Amino acid sequence: MAETISNISLAGIVKRYGDVTALDGVSLVLDKNEYVSLLGPSGSGKTSLLRVIAGFERPDAGTVTVFGRDVTNLAPHKRGIGFVFQNFALFPHLSVYQNVAFGLVNADTPPPADEVRRRVTEMIRLVGLTGLEGRDIGQISGGQRQRVALARTLVTEPRLILLDEPLGALDANLRMRMRDELRNIRERLGVTFLHVTGSETEALAMGDRVVVLDRGAIAQFATPDTIMNSPANPNVARFLNRYNVLLGELRGDAFVTAYGDLAYGKRIESSDGAYGIRYDRIAVVGETAPSAGVEVPVTFVASEYLGSAVMYFFEAADGHILEVEHHLGKGRMPEYRSREKYKLQWKPEDAIVFG
Amino acid sequence: MESRVLKPVLAVYVGLFILFLYGPFIVLGILSFQQGPEGGPQFPIIEWSTYWYRHIFGLTPPSRVAPLPFGQSLIRSLTLAFMTMVTSTVLGVMSAQAFRSKFKGSGVVFYLIVLGMMVPGVLTGLGTALTANSLGIERHWWSTAYVTHVVYTFPFAFLVMLAILNRFDSSVEEASWSLGVPPMRTFRKVTFPLIFPGVLSAMLFAFTLSYDEFSRTLFASGRDQTLPLAIYGTFAVEIHPNIFAFGVLTTLFSFSLLTVYAILMTMSVRRAGKAAIQEDIA
Numbered sequence: 001m002a003e004t005i006s007n008i009s010l011a012g013i014v015k016r017y018g019d020v021t022a023l024d025g026v027s028l029v030l031d032k033n034e035y036v037s038l039l040g041p042s043g044s045g046k047t048s049l050l051r052v053i054a055g056f057e058r059p060d061a062g063t064v065t066v067f068g069r070d071v072t073n074l075a076p077h078k079r080g081i082g083f084v085f086q087n088f089a090l091f092p093h094l095s096v097y098q099n100v101a102f103g104l105v106n107a108d109t110p111p112p113a114d115e116v117r118r119r120v121t122e123m124i125r126l127v128g129l130t131g132l133e134g135r136d137i138g139q140i141s142g143g144q145r146q147r148v149a150l151a152r153t154l155v156t157e158p159r160l161i162l163l164d165e166p167l168g169a170l171d172a173n174l175r176m177r178m179r180d181e182l183r184n185i186r187e188r189l190g191v192t193f194l195h196v197t198g199s200e201t202e203a204l205a206m207g208d209r210v211v212v213l214d215r216g217a218i219a220q221f222a223t224p225d226t227i228m229n230s231p232a233n234p235n236v237a238r239f240l241n242r243y244n245v246l247l248g249e250l251r252g253d254a255f256v257t258a259y260g261d262l263a264y265g266k267r268i269e270s271s272d273g274a275y276g277i278r279y280d281r282i283a284v285v286g287e288t289a290p291s292a293g294v295e296v297p298v299t300f301v302a303s304e305y306l307g308s309a310v311m312y313f314f315e316a317a318d319g320h321i322l323e324v325e326h327h328l329g330k331g332r333m334p335e336y337r338s339r340e341k342y343k344l345q346w347k348p349e350d351a352i353v354f355g
Numbered sequence: 356m357e358s359r360v361l362k363p364v365l366a367v368y369v370g371l372f373i374l375f376l377y378g379p380f381i382v383l384g385i386l387s388f389q390q391g392p393e394g395g396p397q398f399p400i401i402e403w404s405t406y407w408y409r410h411i412f413g414l415t416p417p418s419r420v421a422p423l424p425f426g427q428s429l430i431r432s433l434t435l436a437f438m439t440m441v442t443s444t445v446l447g448v449m450s451a452q453a454f455r456s457k458f459k460g461s462g463v464v465f466y467l468i469v470l471g472m473m474v475p476g477v478l479t480g481l482g483t484a485l486t487a488n489s490l491g492i493e494r495h496w497w498s499t500a501y502v503t504h505v506v507y508t509f510p511f512a513f514l515v516m517l518a519i520l521n522r523f524d525s526s527v528e529e530a531s532w533s534l535g536v537p538p539m540r541t542f543r544k545v546t547f548p549l550i551f552p553g554v555l556s557a558m559l560f561a562f563t564l565s566y567d568e569f570s571r572t573l574f575a576s577g578r579d580q581t582l583p584l585a586i587y588g589t590f591a592v593e594i595h596p597n598i599f600a601f602g603v604l605t606t607l608f609s610f611s612l613l614t615v616y617a618i619l620m621t622m623s624v625r626r627a628g629k630a631a632i633q634e635d636i637a
Contacts, residue, residue: 056529076532077541083533089526093548103534106544149530156534 007031008053008160008192013062015048015216022048023059024216030160030192032067035183037207037224038196039239045216046196050162053194054083066160082158082191086165088149090137097133099148100124103156123155126185146178154189163195167202179206200241204228212236230266234274234354244282244322246275250355258318259296265349273355279325281350284312284334287341294351296344298322300336312336314344380606387599392418396594407600420595425585431496432566432582438497439504439565444557446505447512448550451520471510479503480574487575494577503571508564512557519553552623559616563609 008030015023022045030036040046051057053064055076063072071079091099101120104111111119124130127147132140140148146166153161163182167175183206186193197203203210204224212219212227220232231237234245248257255262255275262275277294287297298314301321310333312324322344326334336342386396391406392415409415413422450468454461480503487499494500527549531541547554569583580588582605589598 054529054533056532075538076529077535077537079533080535081533083530085526085530087524087526089524089530091527091531091545102531102544103536106531106534106536106540108535108537152530152534158533 008067008194009065010049010053011063011065013049013052013064014060015045015052015057016060022216023052025062026213026216026218027062028211028218028221030194032159032192033186033190035186035193035195035206035208037203037210038194038213039200039203039210040198040213041239042198043215044213046198046213047164048216049213050083050164050194050196053160054081054162055079056083080158080160082153082156082161084149084153084161084163084166088145088166090145090148090152092137094137095133096129096135096137096140096144096148097124099137100151100155102152107156119155123151126154126188127151127181143178147181150182150185154185154191157189158191160192160194163193165196165198167197175202182206200239204240212239214239230268230352231276232268233270234272234276237274237276237352237354242278242280243276244279246277246320246322247273248275249273250353255353255355258320259316262294262296262351263348264294264351264353265347266352268352268354270354273353275351275353277346277351279311279323280309280327281346282322282324283345284314284324284326284336285343285345287343289343289345291345293345293347296322298342298344300338300340300342302338303336305333314342380602383599383602386596387603389596389599391415391596392420394596396596396599407595407597408604410597411601411604420597423589423597423601425582425601428580428582428585431579435496435501435504435581436562436566438501439508440558440562442505443508443512443561444554446509447516447557447561448554450513451516454517455520455525468513469510471506476507476568476570477574479506480571483571484574494575496572496576496579496581500572500576500581503575504565504568507568507571508561511560511564515557515560516550516553519550523550548623552620555616555619555623559612562612566609 010026010028013023013026014021024045026045026049038046038049048057052059055071055074059072063070065071066079066081071081091102094102097120100123101116104116104119110116124133127150129144129147129151132144137145137148149166167178179202182193182195195203195206197206204227207224209222210224210227211221212232214235219236220227222230222232227236228240228242231240231243237243237245246255246257246262248255248262250256250267250273251261253263255264255273257275264275296316298316301313301315303313304311308329309325309327312326314322314324316322324344385400386398387407388403388405389395389400389407390402390404391410394401394404394406406415410420411423411425454465483499483503484494487494492499523546527545528541531545532538536544567583568581569587572581572584576584586598586601
């Protein structure tokens with residue numbers, strides 16, 4: 001009967017460490033076979049949430065239900081929830097094969113030896129580590145370790161796998177490759193993933209849906225597309241690292257800031273007033289260029305070359321830094337002179353306003 | 356500039372240290388090869404011989420020098436040291452494990468345990484003897500002395516394990532749980548192998564401290580003596596070089612223990628080294 005409820009649900013999770021409230025009433029429902037990214041700045045309670053779900057920490061309030069079973073007070077080893085650690089936490093005294101086999105061999109009721117061998121061998125093949133079975137953990141690379149950590153968890157066939165920034169320790173190339181591999185593995189095995197990450201690109205790229213956590217509470221839970229185009233509040237927009245967030249006050253049809261009244265296209269209900277414009281929706285024109293759309297006078301500060309794009313940093317009258325992204329696919333890199341005055345222009349319909 | 360002065364000074368210091376550490380032993384070692392049975396425990400060496408070594412094992416014709424009464428006491432001391440080692444290490448591991456999570460009164464308990472190292476041994480021994488007497492408990496090396504030895508060595512084992520567990524990354528344990536492995540099995544399969552170097556050190560501490568413990572045992576051991584007491588007992592009569600020969604043999608025994616320790620340590624450190632590399636990359 002329990003299996004008919006095919007989701008993982010958290011209800012009103014509260015977790016305090018002394019006077020600090022790490023999680024302040026988190027409620028969340030994850031569907032079966034869904035890949036959910038959990039995005040938030042450091043200190044937002046991401047890891048605490050994962051540890052509560054895994055059972056390493058007991059919440060001060062709230063319940064964790066996995067496929068209809070209340071596991072809030074269940075010991076971690078009885079939950080059937082896999083956990084992939086940021087530092088991988090491999091068993092350094094065991095070989096690659098022994099690491100992967102560990103959960104099966106040491107289960108309460110271990111499967112027969114030949115089945116263990118078959119499943120472990122198959123899993124090692126799946127993550128592409130065939131031939132390295134006998135190696136010690138110290139003799140393989142970072143990416144290979146990450147795959148051992150994943151294989152070790154997957155082979156026990158948990159229904160939910162929690163990933164705590166498992167790609168954070170890898171270099172950029174490897175991170176991209178592992179991202180693809182994670183997706184492939186999930187498509188083949190059909191488990192629910194909850195992936196904590198501090199990287200907004202990773203969160204948006206990997207998640208079917210993205211949870212944005214802010215100061216121990218859920219700020220938004222939606223598809224990457226929705227999050228990107230309609231962040232629920234100014235903080236979410238800031239975490240995405242794609243928006244210039246200007247402060248001011250919403251008055252009727254205009255958003256009043258230190259640089260004048262700015263027009264906008266979309267309004268999002270929020271308790272905090274702010275004005276958001278994406279880095280890549282802004283045009284830079286000379287001081288004397290004709291006016292068009294929304295306009296803010298600025299001074300050029302610096303630029304940063306990113307390979308596929310260039311980031312330009314401009315300072316507005318109140319000292320606020322505005323970022324402009326220029327994709328190099330659009331043409332060659334424009335040059336601006338330091339401390340020269342320019343104007344930033346954008347279309348009102350590209351801007352969103354919170355308030 | 357500074358090192359031109361400092362280095363020779365430090366070298367002299369180290370030289371003196373080694374001299375004081377090994378000097379007495381070297382003197383004893385030389386004297387143990389004194390001629391027997393007439394030769395005494397002093398220089399000069401009349402004639403080099405292994406007489407006193409043979410004397411210990413009863414391989415010499417009977418003479419006026421009585422054989423050392425160490426056979427039984429050596430076995431007692433070894434047994435006692437072994438019992439103490441096992442008990443203290445088990446207790447040390449368990450209590451240090453308990454201290455990984457802060458519990459109510461953990462500070463007080465910590466100092467109560469560590470105090471066992473500080474209390475003068477003579478007092479502990481005397482106290483144990485008096486308590487045993489007033490309770491009508493007979494004193495033996497395997498009962499009252501054993502208890503004082505455990506009380507004495509347990510804090511050392513505890514502190515060693517505490518230091519080891521302080522550095523222990525508990526995420527490997529959590530990883531094991533999340534793979535469905537119960538806590539006790541996790542301890543046996545993950546925690547214990549990883550803290551094994553520390554356990555070895557704790558064992559070494561407990562064994563050596565117990566093996567040559569004197570002041571506590573003096574009061575607490577009752578009729579049957581342990582080795583340190585037996586050795587001391589022979590001083591009261593007359594000193595012959597056989598005691599030096601015996602000293603050399605027990606020291607060699609200690610060295611072999613240390614060698615076993617070093618081999619086991621190297622084996623487990625090599626594994627831990629791999630673990631360290633893993634952390635560096637991660």
